[in-house]
Amino acid sequence: MEYGIRIKRNDGEIFVFDSDFVLTEVTGIDFVPNEIFKEPRGLGNGDIITGKRKHSREIGIKALSGIYKGMNYRNNRDYAIAFFNNNYSFDLEITYIGKTMIAKDCIIQENSFPSERNGKNAFLEIVFLSPYSDLFAASGATTDFTSTKALWHDTRIYEGAAGKLAFSEMARTTEKIINYLGSEPAPPVITVRATGYVPGIDIAIDDKKTSIKTILSSGDTLIVDCEERAVTKNGSPVPVADYDAWELMEMLLSYGDNLVKVSKNSNTAFTAEISFVGRYGGL
Numbered sequence: 001m002e003y004g005i006r007i008k009r010n011d012g013e014i015f016v017f018d019s020d021f022v023l024t025e026v027t028g029i030d031f032v033p034n035e036i037f038k039e040p041r042g043l044g045n046g047d048i049i050t051g052k053r054k055h056s057r058e059i060g061i062k063a064l065s066g067i068y069k070g071m072n073y074r075n076n077r078d079y080a081i082a083f084f085n086n087n088y089s090f091d092l093e094i095t096y097i098g099k100t101m102i103a104k105d106c107i108i109q110e111n112s113f114p115s116e117r118n119g120k121n122a123f124l125e126i127v128f129l130s131p132y133s134d135l136f137a138a139s140g141a142t143t144d145f146t147s148t149k150a151l152w153h154d155t156r157i158y159e160g161a162a163g164k165l166a167f168s169e170m171a172r173t174t175e176k177i178i179n180y181l182g183s184e185p186a187p188p189v190i191t192v193r194a195t196g197y198v199p200g201i202d203i204a205i206d207d208k209k210t211s212i213k214t215i216l217s218s219g220d221t222l223i224v225d226c227e228e229r230a231v232t233k234n235g236s237p238v239p240v241a242d243y244d245a246w247e248l249m250e251m252l253l254s255y256g257d258n259l260v261k262v263s264k265n266s267n268t269a270f271t272a273e274i275s276f277v278g279r280y281g282g283l
Contacts, residue, residue: 021080085108107128143274
């Protein structure tokens with residue numbers, strides 16, 4: 001089987017399925033069930049589709065104990081029973097055919113490790129429930145709003161104490177093309193660092209736009225978290241009157257190229273970066 005699973009408990013403990021517990025079956029890493037809401041048409045045939053949603057994700061793991069007799073089996077069993085404890089939450093790092101994704105904030109919905117198989121290969125079975133329908137990329141991505149401007153190019157080599165020659169320079173920009181490859185939309189986090197007076201910030205992702213009215217001064221850091229629909233300035237919450245939480249909810253990166261703009265008229269007294277974690281409908 002082309003699987004590898006590493007589980008991190010919320011207290012930092014790690015469990016890896018290896019020769020002690022050999023994976024035999026993994027379920028629930030493909031599509032989650034869909035739920036469709038509908039009402040019969042009052043006139044004519046068919047139904048009116050009123051809504052749709054994806055369910056939370058159930059992931060089932062079945063593993064065979066590689067040791068099944070004596071005190072080594074006892075120790076394996078004690079460790080598994082202690083680790084898979086429903087008093088904790090878990091992140092599942094799942095690798096399948098060379099690609100790794102994470103199921104976040106899982107809790108144990110069902111678990112089984114029968115005792116009647118002492119002296120035989122015993123199966124450990126666990127069903128995790130993640131509150132998210134999506135799987136997450138194993139690492140995030142961050143892009144700053146700078147561009148490289150080529151100055152000149154020559155094949156000659158200059159030696160001696162003639163000084164340094166610049167081949168390119170970094171220039172600030174207010175626009176970036178983000179090529180996003182996740183199959184599900186991802187809410188970004190946008191960080192703005194002021195180097196002078198900034199009378200608010202305008203943000204756009206393609207045709208979706210929003211404005212943050214908070215004034216920034218040199219040294220201030222503004223963080224716009226589109227998933228949490230929250231804005232902080234120097235670590236403190238920005239008044240909700242200074243932004244529209246519903247507009248933040250619509251700021252999403254979609255599959256393909258996304259034109260992202262962070263600007264305020266012609267003001268250049270700030271730097272900006274955008275970070276995100278890819279989301280996927282299955283592995």
